[in-house]
Amino acid sequence: KAGVTQTPRYLIKTRGQQVTLSCSPISGHRSVSWYQQTPGQGLQFLFEYFSETQRNKGNFPGRFSGRQFSNSRSEMNVSTLELGDSALYLCASSLSGRAVYEQYFGPGTRLTVT
């Protein structure tokens, strides 16, 4: 069974640009969660999607948004990039999202904002 895949793996953007990251969950998983990992703040929850609906949201500004498609693939978008958005963005998928121990993480997308 294929694991969670994230594309691209590495990305360099300029301040003010926008970026879209993609996450393909494990087949059959309907919940996708996104996390931001930085050296200073550690791992922080961004949002969770289940059956194309945002079910939970962390404490991030509106520049961070996401969506989920009917095949459960998810994208997250960051508009008007700031230097502080440089981070590793991880997504995790699970069958229902109801139990975190069911979550499987992808390898992440490393975003660098210059």
Next chain:
Amino acid sequence: GDSVTQMEGPVTLSEEAFLTINCTYTATGYPSLFWYVQYPGEGLQLLLKATKADDKGSNKGFEATYRKETTSFHLEKGSVQVSDSAVYFCALSFTQGGSEKLVFGKGTKLTVNP
């Protein structure tokens, strides 16, 4: 809000040494507790979990006991190997909007030398 504090790293040990990584938590309810491991270039993997007080989670020689009286969940391994070199995250879960979410500590980088 709920939070996790784990010992700062980095931690450097020789092969076969004893490992302890301290983790304490603050939570309003009765969270489940987790240890995740992140190997270089990879996403997070669930290492072990405990869902109630006095539970002991164990996997791959690692152990951690859920101590409600000291609000702790310290990770231990009796004899580390070079292959254990990774970043270790302590985390707790809480339920919001019908699904569980994770709050992570900042991570402890472990390097094991031969």
